[in-house]
Amino acid sequence: MRTNNTPTIPGVTGVILAGGLSSRMGSNKALLPYKGGRFIEAIHRQLSELFDEVLLVTNQPDQYAFLGCRMVADLHPGMGALAGLHSGLHHAATPHIFAVACDMPYLNNTLIRRLAALRGHNDVVIPQGEMGVEPLHAMYAKECLGPMENALQSGRRRIISFFPEVRVNTFSRSVVAAIDPDFNSFRNINTPEEYFDMRRNEPHTLQSPLALPDRQQRSSEG
Numbered sequence: 147m148r149t150n151n152t153p154t155i156p157g158v159t160g161v162i163l164a165g166g167l168s169s170r171m172g173s174n175k176a177l178l179p180y181k182g183g184r185f186i187e188a189i190h191r192q193l194s195e196l197f198d199e200v201l202l203v204t205n206q207p208d209q210y211a212f213l214g215c216r217m218v219a220d221l222h223p224g225m226g227a228l229a230g231l232h233s234g235l236h237h238a239a240t241p242h243i244f245a246v247a248c249d250m251p252y253l254n255n256t257l258i259r260r261l262a263a264l265r266g267h268n269d270v271v272i273p274q275g276e277m278g279v280e281p282l283h284a285m286y287a288k289e290c291l292g293p294m295e296n297a298l299q300s301g302r303r304r305i306i307s308f309f310p311e312v313r314v315n316t317f318s319r320s321v322v323a324a325i326d327p328d329f330n331s332f333r334n335i336n337t338p339e340e341y342f343d344m345r346r347n348e349p350h351t352l353q354s355p356l357a358l359p360d361r362q363q364r365s366s367e368g
């Protein structure tokens with residue numbers, strides 16, 4: 147549900163990828179407690195402030211029913227995040243999507259709006275972080291569907307593998323740094339150590355009571 151009156155970004159669907167295995171975390175990282183709910187709830191809430199529709203790409207919809215958003219499955223199961231992006235783009239009702247991972251709790255609305263402003267003449271608008279480009283925090287146009295499909299059909303799983311076939315606008319590191327100086331937007335939580343570090347450094351984000359999705363969830367957590 148939206149909590150402010152700032153206009154949404156027209157023609158763009160927010161897409162959250164939640165089809166990974168969370169093997170490094172050892173349990174579904176999208177459901178980790180955060181800000182009185184779950185990681186994925188915080189991400190969903192933030193994208194809902196920016197886009198009229200938020201789409202979840204998952205192969206386990208029963209785990210996310212509490213979010214109340216549209217869910218779609220991978221069209222190329224087992225092919226990783228590129229398959230998640232492809233399915234989100236395929237199912238979106240808008241010409242563009244803005245895609246993020248399910249483990250990035252520090253999204254920055256200003257940065258996302260600045261990326262979206264460049265979508266007009268580009269098929270991909272992607273920011274550069276400290277480690278290079280960030281394909282799981284980027285805008286994609288429907289024009290990417292064919293090249294993504296080709297990549298998946300030929301067994302290429304790296305997201306950037308289709309970039310040579312489309313128009314890519316890279317948002318430079320220095321421009322990103324002016325908006326998000328610590329590059330927190332791209333910080334994700336992959337391991338129990340990273341999660342407990344986060345809890346140690348930000349106890350306030352975990353103080354409010356957990357909004358558990360359902361009874362089954364509660365009993366499975368002991």
Ligand SMILES: Nc1nc2c(ncn2[C@@H]2O[C@H](COP(=O)(O)OP(=O)(O)OP(=O)(O)O)[C@@H](O)[C@H]2O)c(=O)[nH]1
Nearest residue numbers: 163164165166167168169170203226227230247248
């Ligand atoms: N829809 C979909 N999303 C995926 C798939 N593989 C990874 N993702 C998502 O892509 C994002 C980044 O993936 P990773 O950080 O590697 O997540 P993961 O695969 O769950 O974690 P590890 O098993 O520890 O590598 C996360 O939001 C994942 O949920 C997939 O096959 N389909």
